[in-house]
Amino acid sequence: MGRVTSPASSPCFGGLPVSIPSTSSSFSHLHTRRNPPLILLSRSSPSTTEGSITSVRTSNRRSFALSLLLPPVSLALSSSSSFAARPLDLDRYTDEAEGFTLLKPASWAKVEKAGATALFEQDGKGTNNVGVVVNPVRLSSLEEFGSPDFVAEKLIQAEMRKESTKHANLLVAAERSSRGGLSVYEFEYTIDGTRGGLKRIFSAAFVASKKLFLLNIAHSDPPEKPLDAETRAVLEQVLHSFDTP
Template structure:
């Protein structure tokens, strides 16, 4: 078996922000240059006030969807303070905190973020693969280290893997891991879940500024634990 580290070095570009045509390697994954982490842009005081008012308006009128793209199917709220998204086309679902808004990020299938704390976000990236199981790429810590360094953080950031583990749900193997990505002006504390299903390599990543980790960690773990992939035959129609 070709070493995962070597294969990722060949197929994942070192530049981080631009997109390019897919590249197919011997491991069967077609990688694109994608922007995974949402940048921590500066928000003026006036802009913060207007965004808070917008969130308040959406809370008072929950039937109004404040999205930049056509939304996926939404189920009834399964848990207090969380909303559920189910993408029937690509076969995945997860929960995200109430109040986060959907935004368009080039190279990402789905992104939700807090408009006031932009490092608090969840993103889903999907790439084609010929592999059938995530374990074909190696153990959780090895796969996590490679993804963090080559995909999930810019090369200018210092990264640290905290833990990585494996679990199964409905016959599918998932790897989940926790890591830090340190930039000059902030540190992002992040969680990721990866899985292979239907010829696709799924990566879901969520996180927050390290200074808010203690406040956000339970909610972010709920996001990670809720991530599931499914086959077309088991896709549920939520009325859209």
């Protein structure tokens, strides 16, 4: 397995080099929707009780597929620990059988957990994690779910249906092309809940070979110890590396 060192080296995404940005975000190379209608829901908001995936009149196939975009509870973050004080090395992980590849922190071990196709946990702080879920779907492309903004809205509404969620705030809904030309949707949002406090979530999804591939990256982001620029850059490297082999 080849090793990529961050930030000295530049890993590849979709066959193109991706460097750790000097700014706080590297979404500029995507077709981003930086300013979708701001979705900020709370338990006190009337839209919270009304919003749900099942409330949208879509086909059964799209409704089912949208429900698969929610990360399993087992992949959620509930600790306040950070990645590490030193820069992380990144290894490329490829699952040829399922059909996906991504960069992951080299020191993070792969663990088995129900609901996860692949799950990597930080040593000693397993609730900091990177997880992948692969599920069969009848759809042929991600566009059949809807636009990135539409999917993001339903994702946030579904998060709000969880009893442990107090607030959910969509930050970015983006779209990029995979190495093979597939549409990849990327989302960034925060969740404030009763389990683990404020969390930053990065997600990516694409459809290939009648399967939905979902990457979920979770990291704590409390006001007293916000996500630092270096850690964010590493998280975004992992996010943008998610692709077909």
